[in-house]
Amino acid sequence: MSQAANTIPANPQTPLAIASLLRHHKLLKQRLGIFQSRTADFFRYKRFVRALESPEYKKKSQSQPDLYPPVTSEEQAKLIFITLIKSQIVVPIKKLHSNELAEHDLSANKDYPNLLLLKQAQLTPDEYYVWNYNPKSMWDYAMVVLVVTGILALVCYPLWPMSMRRGSYYVSLAALVFLGAFFTIAIIRLIIFLLSLIVVSGGKSHGFWLFPNLFEDCGILESFKPIYGFGEQDTYTYIKKQKRIKRRQDKKDKAKKVDN
Known part of the structure; x- marks a missing residue:
């Protein structure tokens, strides 16, 4: 195995770039759960590996290999995922069953499963991870502009015709x-x-x-x-x-x- 396959991507912007690209990827088959009293998207580790093998990621890795490291083996995918864990962009969690809620002082939710933070990631195929990253959309920026515009309009009410x-x-x-x-x-x-x-x-x-x-x-x-x-x-x-x-x-x- 080459040395490149055993090294974690050195570009400090790589974790954030990969997260922005795959945050809402369809191959992740994400679900909503209750994590630390809020709703959050979670997925299985094997789904993320499949997203790294998707045409969208391959296209990015061909055009910007320094930012999106090519993935040609499971070991390379694992190393890339480790960078996301170390950056706290994703964190390992456990999906609790109803009989486990009382042990953690949690109440059942009829719509979403409860998620518990794990201290250590195992990187097994069916292990669950939750996103700790929510990029801002154009709608979020538009809402900020609308709110600021509304406040200014109210302040200038005496000047209205x-x-x-x-x-x-x-x-x-x-x-x-x-x-x-x-x-x-x-x-x-x-x-x-x-x-x-x-x-x-x-x-x-x-x-x-x-x-x-x-x-x-x-x-x-x-x-x-x-x-x-x-x-x-x-x-x-x-x-x-x-x-x-x-x-x-x-x-x-x-x-x-x-x-x-």
Whole structure:
């Protein structure tokens, strides 16, 4: 084996450049998990090796070999990955099972698995790693510009022409009407729900909801669909949960068919 294959890339910009290139690569098949009280993308080590062997990386390594070292063996891929670990761009983690959460004072999350930081990386194919790097997108910079522009516009309010002041007044009035209508609907739906528990369902938990998705984690339009529902069966969270259960069951059924 050549000496180049046994040396870690010397360019200090290499880890950051590789991370920027492969951060959202499709071959990583990343998933979201709860890591240190926040959501983070995690992946298997073998998936990263495949991303290093992808056409996108090969093209970069041919044009900029000093920044993107060529990967022709598993040993070279391992050395490159070590540079990312040493730079704290990726860190080794363990995906906890439900029976392990209590040992680490963690509570179960219905949407994402809990991830625990490991002290040492083993670099085994199925070992999990989490990204500790989130590059800024053009949208992030655009949001900063919009926020600064908005603040400056508010500061310069006394200099606005009368037509713009009148327009801002109507916009503010419309926003207040919208908020008032929203809270009114929220109060009315709660009253109807409580009455339905007493009159219709006899105290059971499947009462009548007006706009059952109003406070669900979904889009604005989806919050008002359907118009009414009973219990949690029509809520966005429940439907999403059932779809997730169905996908898991389909995977189990496929695995059984393969084994047979």
